[in-house]
Amino acid sequence: MLRRPYVPLLVTGLALACGMLAPSGTQASEGPHPGSRVTATTVAGPAAAAPTLIHPQRKYLGVFREGAPSSMRPVEEFGQLTGKQPNLVLYYAGWGDGFHASGVRNAWNRGALTVVSWEPHGTTLAAVARGDSDAYVRRYAAAVRTLGIPVAISFADEMNGDWEDWGTTSATPEEFVAAWRRVHRIFDEAGADRVIWTWSPNITNAIGDSVRLADYDPGDAYVDWTGIVGYFTDWDPHTFDELFGPTIDEVRALSRRPLLILETGAVPGARRAEHIRELCEGIRARPDVIGFSWFDKKARADWRLETEGDGIAAFRSCVADERYGFDVRGLPFGSR
Template sequence: MRGAGRLGRRARTRALLGALLLTAAAALATGCSVVHDAGTWNDPHDGPLSAGSKVTAGSTATAPAGSNASTAPQVEAYDVTPLLQPSRKILGVEISGAPESLAPAEQFAGWAGTKPNLLGEYLAWGTSFDSAAAKNAYSYGAMDFVVWEPWSPTLTQIAAGASDAYITAFATAVRAANVPIALSFGHEFNGNWYPWGTSKTTPAAFVAAWQHIHNLFEAAGATNVIWVWDPNDIFPVPDVQLKAYYPGDAYVDWAAVTGYWSEDGPNTYASLYLPTLEEIRTFTQKPFLIAETAVAPGGNQSASLTALFKAVEQHSDIVGFVWYDYDKGGDWRIENRPTLMAQFKTEAAAGGFGFDVSKLG
């Protein structure tokens, strides 16, 4: 979560040394980046590793003993095709403790009046895939949405094979779980606030790493994945061209955007999402997900929430949105705003949000 206008945010310490880099970064993996306008960028990843994350020391992991990623699984892979463009809209949530535990999702369902069907979690590179959490989400009628953060090694090193054992082990576990998951690698890559962003790497390195990871998943038979390509909204970084970062339609299932409704920045569909969507539409027609969003407290919150729901309802190519229900860099939780929570319930019900993922597969 990143962006100007965020109150009470602490800058991340960047002095991570040698072999401690990945495990330190993994311990800071809860959260994400919110951008509203150009300003002073501070890293909000100052919380503990999200529930359900199990850290593997070092930048790579070994495949399970006796495993062979090239051996075709005996059970047919879960077909995610019906989920790519569902007839009803997705209502997702990123909330502490889910999807390892369903209690937070159930709480949110009570607040929102609709069961969430995309349960987001942030995983640092080197963290093992939590099959139990993914199956938990599916049993609830939702998908596990893994936001995979490549803190170390570099994208160039990943593309060159430095993490192949880890990626293959991760992909093998995803295939073995055989439930649908959504996976976003290196989100907000068009910003300069992450090591996989514009200040530390290149578009070519990002694309090469993405394609390499995707190919290893294919080799492991892990086709039960919806690949989510998620730039930040372009408002704070208008000079970064997104097309150069696009891996290609063969490697992406959903195009996406991270964008938050602020008091002092973009707070309409036309100013927040549309410029990014229009740029993306010049090179792909993939379904579109608002992969991370929330509405800032204040005088604009009611109008902003209505605009968010209407944007998703009125555009057939937008499959849904994921609400960031955290108190981080500001309090984005709906449960602490009774009036907004009541409005959220009304909007979600009126727009026909939510469906049981397991009934579409």
């Protein structure tokens, strides 16, 4: 779903950080160098005996809010609104932007993992695949390695739709897979190994049967999470299973990797509270869905939670569940 205008990220020095309380009952580690990999055999889903960042036993509660993670105040305010502090912070980076190390550090120091939605505007996937951006990607990977803090990266999300510069009208599935694998390989060569690679298609029932996710999947050797993008609207299905089920079924035919609802929201109106309850109950019923991230911005629709009291109440009830929220600093990175 095209739900936001593209605004390039400008990183200008260290960001101003504001306090954010870690969830009660968690043990936070100190220092910026956590998340060492474990060597246990990769498990099939998030319900591993020993929880990790990749396979947590509890759910991520995420949010996109403008200004974060340069400042964590927007995230803290969202936590005050909803009754629980998010432990996942999403932001958007343009192709050519530097790695936002200070923002990732801000989030981590307050118990949250950052997800970078890395959007290749101003180039083509064919150009990325043939190496035109290698020098830039190497610099980015080196910055990620130097920081040493785990981060999730969603490269070229919603690739199965026709509205993005890298979508179905601008690139082939083969170009997408080749570009993804090339970027991944450069990170591996740079030693930037604390990245949770997040492959993020849009819900398929908004697209039709002509586009097959199997054609766009880089494979388990290159992907850690599947991040699904889908929004509750007045014209789309109104239940979790109807909105996300077809996509989950198609993904599950490809892989058992953990699922994250990477971007979601519900349009204001009479059904917003109902939609939020559907989102919550649907995720609660699926151990393989490790959480969600709310797109809290006024764009083509006003996705901001604060606009409706009934929606706020439903959201607060949802995330009051003890399964939501944990201090990410207390978990190892995990194995793939």
